[in-house]
Amino acid sequence: MTAAMRPATSACPACSAAPSAEALARMNEPVKPARIMLSLPTAHCAACISAVERRLLQYPGVSEARVNLSLKRVSIEAIPEITAEDMIRELDAIGYEAHELDAGILAATATDKRGRDLLMRLAVAGFSLMNVMLLSVAIWAGAADATRDLFHWISALIALPTIVFSAQPFFKNAWSALSVRHLNMDVPISLAIILAAGLSLFETIQGGEAAYFDAALSLTFFLLAGRYLDHRTRAVARSAAEELSALEVPRAIKIVDGKQQTVPIGEVCVGDLVLVKPGARMPVDGVVSEGQSEIDRSLLTGETLPVFAGPGTEVSAGEVNLTGPLTLRVTAAGGDSSLHRMADLVAIAESSKNRYTSLADRAAQIYAPGVHLLAFLAFGGWLMATGDFRLALNVAVAVLIITCPCALGLAVPAVTTAASGRLFKKGMLIKNATALERLAEVDSVVFDKTGTLTAGMPELSNLEAHDAETLRVAFALAEASAHPLALALASAARSAGIEPARVTELREIPGYGVRGHWQGRDVRLGRAAWLGAEAGPETATWLQIGAAPPVEFTFNDHLRDGAEEAVARLIAQGISVYLMSGDAEPAVASLASRLKIDTFQAEMLPEQKSDFVKRLSDGGVKVLMVGDGLNDTAALTAAYVSISPATALEATRVASDIVFLGSDLTPLGETLATAQKARSRIRENFGIAVLYNMIAVPIALSGFATPLAAALAMSASSITVSLNALRLR
Amino acid sequence: MDILVILIPASLFLGAVGLLAFFWAVRSKQFDDPEGDRHRILSSDWDDEPRP
Incomplete structure (x- = not known):
């Protein structure tokens, strides 16, 4: 139809130009960026x-x-x-x-809707509070009769819509707590705000003397400020944690018709062929179909000794391919892979986090019923004594306002914000809201070895045992490989000032080692089995020159920076330290003696680790678990509180309460000290709040509380607790 | 006291203007990168022409 309407040649130049313009427009149509x-x-x-x-x-x-x-x-x-x-x-x-x-993971945090929402409510509450306070100052200064009534009415006009808008978070929380027959801090807050506003409105209509609009608004404002602080702290930690996950863009190299394609992991199916380059992590579970290499399983099992992989070897997601490219036939991807099976194990381990009630909740459980009882008694008492319903109600509302947990609502968020900020600067990321409080109670620490106390980098340990000739040959061979043990050997030889020998025909045989030619003899550096040697218990590589018996190069795992200081400091603080590892006995024993840890266990399976932690917990011990491997994940969950390094896999980081971002372990001891200090600040803040109540409640009960007194008491206590919290910075 | 008829609406109005300005600032993401904005205001990169 359009073709019919569009003549091929036209008298009008615009008409003939139109189609080409259309085509042009289609071509220039901006490609969605x-x-x-x-x-x-x-x-x-x-x-x-x-x-x-x-x-x-x-x-x-x-x-x-x-x-x-x-x-x-x-x-x-x-x-x-x-x-x-x-x-x-x-x-x-x-x-x-x-x-x-990964932009997809970050998209969720880009617009922090909840935070912005709270900020808006806070801004509205602040605006109204200031205006109502100005009007209130005039009333306190002695405005009377018609002026006072007018000011009360204007205050009501500002305050009531504000309360409806700004105090919604409290009302919602209180309602959800009440609907499951439970009392939380928001119940007395909501009740105080609603009653204060309602009574003030009633008094305004009656032309009464006292109205508490300013008190209702300052309650809303200060408590919202506490909520906002709390939210900010968590948002910062959450976005940093999400950034860690977003750094691991999950891709795999799929082989389709002999060609390599980089695809998201979600598109890999069972039966596909996937190529894993040396140095890369296995994206899926599979069976090696082509290629030979060695794989590093330390993140999954804790063993430092690389394992041989050739056709037929089963590999699991999360292992690292070391030397040669491997082609895998996928046996399980995504949700079925061993990574996710480990997650099931975590789900079974009962989480102590859910059993923990925060200090604020515990305070609320005592506080909320007490406040309501007190206000009710005041109402009953004054009603009986004077028979004046309005007076009795006034006193009861004054009691509710003055006892309202303004300071309590700020006491915990202000302290956790200050403490988390301080720890964040040291590289500690507090992911869980109650982690700091739990950390303060810790009395024993369980460490994983590989990747936690050690940096996961081997270090040559028997350089002195070899003569110069052997070392020169070994150096030359090691330089030809990118295997971690070869790199460690080469760097040790280099720093000892050794010159490499002239080895020719160097060739790396993936999965076995390196071979070459030196002074007319075959030389080989590699796995014990390849050279016909008996493999010892330690991490080692072997060198054979000609037909001579092979000699052994042993390796220690390099200690993580600050590990010694951190363990020493923990022991000095009187905390019992344990070491648990999936690695072989000698390696674990030597590390334990180096760090002066008395209790250690080697060759532990993931279940045994979590059982060990559970046994300790059942004995009433508050365990801090520090680990990075997938094999630690269940133990991390079972522990009272847990820390993992940023180098751990995502599944492990998710299971832990705190992630440390740096490579240095030194801040660990300080983190515990800061947590203990934070807990004592929270307690002090509760103390301050109680003190204020002890002074103000009798005044309110005896009926002397004026709106001015309520405003002063509330502001003073809120500011005191905030300042006390800031001492932590 | 007649002056109140003007003063109170005027002060409320000015306060509301401030509040709306704050809303606008939050919505137009002016608090998303305080660290960067602190430096950006001093850079002379786009002084001669607006940023494309």
Whole structure:
């Protein structure tokens, strides 16, 4: 139809131009830009912003690049042909380290809706509070009769809509608690706000003297401030934790018709062929169908000794391929992989987190019924004594307002905000809301070995046992491989000032070792089984020169920085320290003696680890578990509180309450000290709140409380607890 | 006291303007990157022409 309407040649030039314009428009139609998110850990200044943005905007196809310095991220909009790798290379050229972030995971945090919502309510409450306070000052100063009534009415007009809008979070929480027949801190809060506003309205209508609109609003304002602080602390921790997950962009290299394709892990199915390059992590469970290599299982089992993998070997997701490329036939992907089976084990381990009641909740359980009882008694008492219903109600509301947990609502969030901020600076990320309180009660610490106390990097331990000749040959062979043991051997030889021998025909045999030719003899460096040697208990590699018997190079696991200090400090604090590992006995024993840990257990299975922690917990011990492996995950969950390093797999990090971001363990001892200090600050704050109540409640009960007194008591106690909390910084 | 008829609405109005300005600032994401904005205000990158 359109073809019929469009003559091929036309008298009107515009008509003939139209189709081509249409085609042109289709061609120029902006391709939906793709969003790339990169993390920029080293960006820190104004020059960084300009340099990064300018460089990226110059790249053809990039339409928008914006650095967020607070989050140390850059978000890029570009045509779909541009990949994150291009951008990372571009930034690397000007000296910025960048890592790809999974935009899908981060999208959830980009718009922090709840936080913004709370901030809006807080702003409205603040606005109304200031206006009503101004009017109240006039009333306290002695405005009377018609002026007072007018001011009361204006206050009511401002206060009532504000309370309906701003105090909603409290009403909702209180309602959900009441609907399951439970009392929380929000019940007395909501009751005080509603009663104060209701009574004030009643008094205003009656032309009475006292109205508590300002008190109702300042309650709302201070408590919302506490809520907001609390939310901020958690949002910061959550976004940092999400960033860690977003750094692991889950991709696999799938082989389709002999060609390699990079696809998201979700698109890999059972039976597919997947290529795993040396140095990469297995994305799925599978059976090796082609290639030979060695694999590092330490994250799954805790053993440091690399294992041989050849056709037919079963591998699990999370293991690291060390030397040669491997082609896997997928046996389980996604939810069925062993990674996720481990998650089931975690679900079985009963979580102590759910059993813990926070200090604030415990305080609320005593506090809420007490306050209501007191207000009710005041009402009853005054009604009986004077028979004046209105007076009795006034006194009861004054009691409710003055005892309202304004300071209590701020006492905990203010302290946890200050403490988490301090720990965040040290690289400790508090993920769980009650983790700090639980940490303060810890009296024993269980460490995992591989990857937690050790850095997961081997270190040559018997350099002196070999003569110069052997070392020179070993050095030359080791230089030809990227295997971790070979790298460690080479770096040890280099720092000892050894010159490599002239070894020719160097060849790496993936999964076995390196071979070459030296002074007319065959030389080989590699696995014990390959050289016909008897493998010892320690992590080792073997060297054979010609037909001579093979000699052994043994390795220790390199200690993580600060591990010694951290353990020493914990022991000095009187905390019992245990070491549990899936690794072989000698390695664990030598580490334990080096760190002066008396109790250790080796060759433990994941279930045994969590049983051990459970046994300790059942004996009334509050256990802090520090571990990084998947085999620790169940134990991390079973422990009273748990810490894992950022290098752990995501499943492990999710199971733990605290993640430490740096590579140094030193802050561990300080973290415990800070947690204990935070707990005592919370207790002090509760003490301050109780003290205020002890002074103010008798005044309120005796009927002397004026709106001015209520406003003063409330503000003073809120400010005192906030200042006390700030002493932690 | 007649002045109150003007003063109270005026003060409420000014307060509301401030409140609305704050709403606008939050909604237009001006608090998303305080660290970066602190540095951006001093950079002379787009002084001569607006950012594309």
